[in-house]
Amino acid sequence: MKKIYYLVVFAVLVCFSACQKPDFVEPTTERQGITSLEAYFTFGKFADQVLARYVVEDENTDYYEIPIPWYYPEESEDATLIYMTAVRVRAELAYDCSIYPPLSVLDLTQENKFVYTNANGESRQIIITGKRKKSSKCDLQSFKLTEPYLLEGFVNNEKREIYLFSVDDLSNYSAKAVPCAHATIKEDLSIPRNYNEPQVVTVVAHDGVTEAKYTITKRTPSKIPYGFNDKSIKQLFNFEPVSRLGFPAYTEMVYPSMAFSDGNLVVSLGNGTAPVYLNGQTGEKLGQINLGSAVADGITSDDAGNILISNYAEGGGVINIYKTASVTEAPVLLYSYTNTTDVPAGHNIRVIGDVNSSASIVLTHEGIVGVTEASRFSYLTVSGGTVVSSEVVDMSGAGISWAAAPTNAAKVVPVSTNPADGVIETHYSQNTLNYFKGNKLAAQSAMVANGNYNSNCLDTKHFNNATYCAHLVTSHFPMWGVGPILSVYDIASPATIADLKPVMTTGSSIEWYQQAAAGVAAADVVIGVAPDGFKMFIYYFDHNCGVIGGFSADCVQL
Secondary structure (H helix, E strand, O other), X not given: OOOOOOOEOOOOOOOOOOOOOOOEEOOOOOOOOEEEEEEEEOOOOOOOOEEEEEEOOOOOOOEEEEEEEOEOOOOOOOEOHHHOOOEEEEEEEOOOOEEEOOOOEEOOOOOEEEEEEOOOOOEEEEEEEEEEEOOOOOOEEEEEEEEOOOEEOEEEOOOOEEEEEOOOOOOOEEEEEEEOOOOEEOOOOOOOEOOOOOEEEEEEOOOOOOEEEEEEEEEOOOEOOOOOOHHHOEEEEEEOHHHHHOOOOOOOOOOOEEEEEOOEEXXXXXXXXXXXXXXXXXXXXXXXXXXXXXXXXXXXXOOOOOEEEEXXXXXXXXXXXXXXXXXXXXXXXXXXXXXXXOOOEOOEEEEEEOOOOOEEEEEEOOOEOOOEOEOEEEEEEXXXXXXXXEEEEEOHHHOOOEOOOOOOOEEEEXXXXXXXXXXXXXXXXXXXXXXXXXXXXXXXXXXXXXXXXXXEEEEXXXXXXXXXXXXXXXXXXXXXXXXXXXEEEEOOOHHHHHHOOOOEEOOOOOOOOOOOOOOOOOEEEEEEEOOOOOEEEEEEEEOOOOEEEEEEEEOEOO
């Protein structure tokens, strides 16, 4: 088994409550005076969270201006002006120093006057105020050539360079670049350029002053031998989808599933609405996919970025599986078959491989509320771009069963394009990962979550000679401070699943935005592979906790 590297991608957001913490805290430095000021939201969905932090560089200053971000979160369109008139401010002070009157809720659009007394008993008047600041960030999130065909560029933000890994003629191409939030691109990239030669693209920050020039160069492709670079992992976006995307509230019943194709994240709610697609780098909603004659309930995507679309069918009904290579291209029927079981299927579909050559497709059947549980899944084998076999597999002999979708159902995912290699299964409330070899008996199991969580979201994909399994554990109780957890495993040796450690994990929790009483604990996770094979994407959507987001990692040998 390949050596497993552990990486914590990001830490859980710490929520501060005014009733639990004093207005003054011990300083982290020995320096005299006011060390820092922190501003907290007092109302709205971010109440009690940190809005801004001001580190004081000049200890002798009498004027403290807290820099307030123009938008919060920074990548959103939510302006912060409405919050500035009622901000709770806390000071980090040196020992025996004080501010009078005590800090409380301030209007940071005004100059608020206080008396500051140092450790020697000397007093002076100070002013605490705030000012909104436009971001000076000018990073580039993505760059791609768009005509005459799509070529994704590799962006190196540290070196301000973009690499086009290709051996083709790039002499007459238009391009498209996505900068970080609220930044802009100076050049008109729709005008064709000769990308066989070095070119320059300029990112202008939201402040209109700060700029970053990126040099674009064509390179011969080169990859590391196996998997992804753990140091290349970065978060693409993480935000609340109801207000940003118009998704249903956490109390509404949905059956989420996702796919990745041509740089787009596709999301199906399984509630009769057409799947929507987002910019895979920014999360911006771009539109609805072209469904043609397909009926979309569950969706997924293969290693090559082909989208699979399945309808929902009760026992005895007909399941139609469509495929398309693009969000704008009408799908065509890949396979149609009768659900010969007495329980429904269609909400949960997974695939590994390339459906235009060799692949394994799994549809997990579901229990019926108040009637029966389920323990079966359908396994379809694709060879030469055609489904050549289909079988229903029963796991009840191993003591495995689950209830109805979306909260209490299971997820079964194929390990490879060879049925003999088996599957991995997880469901609530057992909350373990179960590996089943070709003989369908549980070979190994590993506990991955406790009763506060719901473990029923998996996806598997091949990437750069490795096979990865993404696992999202959604939370039943966001109001108790319990958020979702995302982990990625290298499953080159799935029989040792009990001993596997994540090669990537969010650790304690993903930052989430819905903290009311438990709603519908529905979620999904998907792995996507860039068309050039140099980048891998992991996207997650937790309906109950109110968050959608994604990460990327690459296998580029620099």
